Amino acid sequence: MERVYDVIVVGGGIAGVSAAVAASRLGAGVLLVEKGMSFGGVLTGSLVNPMMTFHSHRRQVIGGIGQEIVERLIRERGSHGHLEDPIGFVKSITPFDPEKMKSVLIDLLREAKVDYLFNSLVGRVWVKNGFLQRIETVNANELRTFIGRAFIDATGEGNLSIKAGARYINGDGDRASCQPMTLVMRIGGIDRDEIISFINKHESDFVLGERRDFFYLAVAGFFSFMPLLRNYRVNFRRDRLLFFEIPFHPGEVFMNTTRYAGFGGSAVELTAAQSDGNIDAWKFMDFLKSEVPGFANASLIQTGCSIGVRETTHVTGEYMMKVDDLLGQKEFVDKIAIGSYPVDLHVPESGELKTMKIPFPGEYSVPLRALFPLGLENVVLAGRALSAEHLAFSALRTSPLASATGMAAGICAALSKGSHFRVRDVPIKNIQNEISRMGGIL
Ligand SMILES: Cc1cc2nc3c(=O)[nH]c(=O)nc-3n(C[C@H](O)[C@H](O)[C@H](O)COP(=O)(O)OP(=O)(O)OC[C@H]3O[C@@H](n4cnc5c(N)ncnc54)[C@H](O)[C@@H]3O)c2cc1C
Incomplete structure (x- = not known):
């Protein structure tokens, strides 16, 4: 018998964990599947550190489950919390011990009663009339299928949505342009x-x-x-x-x-x-x-067990974020998170950096529509998988914002139960209210 879940989250990076915990706290039956053997994605598997940044130039902009993770790390002597950036690139940085990060994320998931599986790569998927219905996970010789009502694509590269037929581009349209x-x-x-x-x-x-x-x-x-x-x-x-x-x-x-x-x-x-x-x-x-x-x-x-991959594919979302949205500090009515990390492009061949600061106070918003892959009714993107063009993505990819978009994706997927799992039909006000209730900042 296949297990049926309200929400299936694919990818256990900080975005996927935040999404799974948020959805479960709202009463959804949640499964989180991860192809590796730990949670945290690149933060644990690729030794990426520190998290940056939870703050704009005037205030904290990332709260919610991301902040909860930091507080737990502090309690476990796995972090000193947010520190002023000694390099001066961003307002604050949040260094942490990745081994502590692994156990903190498991604690969070267990407390939230999320079912989870390691070593489970999502390979095949089944889609009908725009609804993703079933996924197959591969673990050595074991193939398992799970039925989901709503899905969260927290794979970093959007590979769940792409398998389900979503359109995408590589880098800025050319594979060689990827960071x-x-x-x-x-x-x-x-x-x-x-x-x-x-x-x-x-x-x-x-x-x-x-x-x-x-x-x-x-x-x-x-x-x-x-x-x-x-x-x-x-x-x-x-x-x-x-x-x-x-x-x-x-x-x-x-x-x-x-x-x-x-x-x-x-x-x-x-x-x-x-x-x-x-x-x-x-x-x-x-x-x-x-x-x-x-x-x-x-x-x-x-x-790192795996080399850190900054950029590959960008799913075409209902809205694809552009660098001018960040530099112009566009205020989206359907905002679900605020980011502050600057445009930070690592040039592939020369090893140089190209950066663009966000004008004071250094805040931009992320619309819910950037989390909806075009053509799929019941899938929400989270974290690095959000829909953004190459330059905008160089700012939007960092971990605090990944946790914030993950939390929003989890809320949206859980609340979609009330709209037959059509994630676009969940009223934005309900999502924003839950974000605030969970400590998120808008
Ligand atoms: C080299 C490098 C340096 C960086 N520096 C910083 C920094 O200093 N500060 C900062 O905040 N951010 C930094 N970032 C960016 C940031 O860390 C990540 O973009 C962010 O953590 C992404 O989180 P995520 O959960 O969206 O994705 P990821 O951490 O990529 O997690 C995705 C997860 O999905 C799993 N997965 C993928 N496909 C499947 C599948 N089909 N089935 C099952 N599981 C699957 C993966 O195994 C992975 O665990 C850096 C990134 C890199 C690569």
């Missing part, structure tokens, strides 16, 4: 004092914000050292080192510096990038240990 992939490295044994002393003597070699007490070490710079990287014959180019301390792990940092061009939606290109990353990690360690102050005794602890 590069990064293999994040966890490195131990760094000499914090030596790094701080070097920064204080060579400020122009770094991007620095206003806070200079080094309570928390986040570094973008060592620009003058980067030309030496060529001598270590790595397969990537980069103009700076970018690394962040790991809370409660003295001497350890997440190094977010490698960059690999390629299309993460292709197994061949993904394999090539991951392989280059694993080989380069050791050469890069040689570079750090030999050339960079504070790294002489450093050692590589771990690389």
